[in-house]
Amino acid sequence: MTVAISCGEPAGIGPEIAVRAWEVLREDVPMLWIGDPTHLPDGAKFEVVAQPEDAASVSRNALPVLARDFGTPRVPGVADPAHAVGVISSIQTAVQLTMTGRCAAMTTAPIHKKALADGANFSFPGHTEFLAALAGNQKVVMMLASEQLRVVPATIHIALKDVPAQFTPEVLSDTVRITARGLIQNFGIREPRIAIAGLNPHAGEGGKMGTEELQWMNATVDALRAEGFNLRGPMPPDTMFHAAARQTYDAAICAYHDQALIPIKTIDFDNGVNVTLGLPFIRTSPDHGTAFDIAGTGKANPSSMIAAIRMAHKMAQASHRQG
Numbered sequence: 001m002t003v004a005i006s007c008g009e010p011a012g013i014g015p016e017i018a019v020r021a022w023e024v025l026r027e028d029v030p031m032l033w034i035g036d037p038t039h040l041p042d043g044a045k046f047e048v049v050a051q052p053e054d055a056a057s058v059s060r061n062a063l064p065v066l067a068r069d070f071g072t073p074r075v076p077g078v079a080d081p082a083h084a085v086g087v088i089s090s091i092q093t094a095v096q097l098t099m100t101g102r103c104a105a106m107t108t109a110p111i112h113k114k115a116l117a118d119g120a121n122f123s124f125p126g127h128t129e130f131l132a133a134l135a136g137n138q139k140v141v142m143m144l145a146s147e148q149l150r151v152v153p154a155t156i157h158i159a160l161k162d163v164p165a166q167f168t169p170e171v172l173s174d175t176v177r178i179t180a181r182g183l184i185q186n187f188g189i190r191e192p193r194i195a196i197a198g199l200n201p202h203a204g205e206g207g208k209m210g211t212e213e214l215q216w217m218n219a220t221v222d223a224l225r226a227e228g229f230n231l232r233g234p235m236p237p238d239t240m241f242h243a244a245a246r247q248t249y250d251a252a253i254c255a256y257h258d259q260a261l262i263p264i265k266t267i268d269f270d271n272g273v274n275v276t277l278g279l280p281f282i283r284t285s286p287d288h289g290t291a292f293d294i295a296g297t298g299k300a301n302p303s304s305m306i307a308a309i310r311m312a313h314k315m316a317q318a319s320h321r322q323g
């Protein structure tokens with residue numbers, strides 16, 4: 001049940017939180033870090049393995065590393081476009097190992113999208129879309145999950161001005177279906193309750209503050225209810241995340257990135273996990289980014305990385321039990 005860990009942006013906090021996570025999880029979760037070992041922090045206890053299968057026996061004593069030579073050293077806080085090909089290849093290797101069953105799941109360390117675009121013409125907005133493509137253009141959704149809240153942005157890394165055109169009945173319907181399936185399969189929730197945020201303030205206030213709720217959202221939600229989904233909404237986005245409201249649903253589907261990610265990063269930045277639902281393999285990630293401002297200082301909190309690796313491992317165990 002080895003969890004493959006892609007290195008992420010070497011100039012960010014990825015290498016150091018991977019080592020810190022290994023120190024905490026070494027007895028419980030076999031892991032395999034894929035990257036350039038010279039990018040690991042000084043003093044890190046690691047061992048280069050020849051093949052992924054060797055990770056399980058090494059992991060208790062040292063962080064197993066599937067070594068790749070990126071050619072140049074890591075300068076914390078300063079992304080080097082020369083690393084872009086290696087960073088992408090680390091993700092591809094993790095996917096390949098997970099899809100072929102040589103690893104049980106994968107956790108990705110944060111990437112810097114612009115560095116990958118500058119260094120390797122990486123055209124994807126993030127891991128989510130890249131992984132969907134690697135898996136054969138699967139329809140996937142991004143969920144951020146913690147003990148206190150699960151959120152799903154129906155549209156992801158697009159400009160706010162583009163949201164109304166790209167948030168469509170089909171996108172909302174697919175998002176509900178994939179989210180419900182993920183809650184059942186990956187989170188063991190038999191009858192998921194899903195809340196849907198309105199696009200507009202006060203969910204449109206009867207058409208006074210926007211009309212998408214009246215034009216199509218209500219009808220789409222009704223049609224999905226008729227398919228058997230337990231849905232609430234469209235709900236006023238500003239009042240659906242307080243503590244009592246959060247008890248009434250298992251996941252909230254939001255119209256756009258910040259509507260979903262602001263509440264969870266405010267409530268539980270340290271323990272949020274990003275999980276891609278709809279892939280034919282398990283992928284999790286910490287909820288934060290590369291944190292260039294603190295990279296190499298020892299200040300990075302590994303909690304979200306630890307939660308992400310734990311969640312990937314737990315999901316792999318559950319999926320193994322389900323056969």
Ligand SMILES: NC(=O)C1=CN([C@@H]2O[C@H](COP(=O)(O)OP(=O)(O)OC[C@H]3O[C@@H](n4cnc5c(N)ncnc54)[C@H](O)[C@@H]3O)[C@@H](O)[C@H]2O)C=CC1
Pocket residue numbers: 013109110111112113114127274285286287288289290291292293294299300301302303304
């Ligand atoms: N899964 C991924 O690959 C993700 C990548 N990113 C990328 O990261 C880059 C930087 O994004 P930002 O918006 O600045 O967000 P960020 O999460 O990197 O940093 C925001 C603030 O939180 C702090 N912070 C983040 N993680 C921390 C940790 N583990 N411990 C202590 N403090 C922490 C940082 O020091 C900074 O002050 C961008 O290129 C973005 O695209 C962002 C989110 C996820």
Ligand SMILES: NCC(=O)COP(=O)(O)O
Pocket residue numbers: 125126127128129142261274285
């Ligand atoms: N804001 C979330 C984020 O940037 C992570 O995206 P992804 O790389 O997991 O697709």
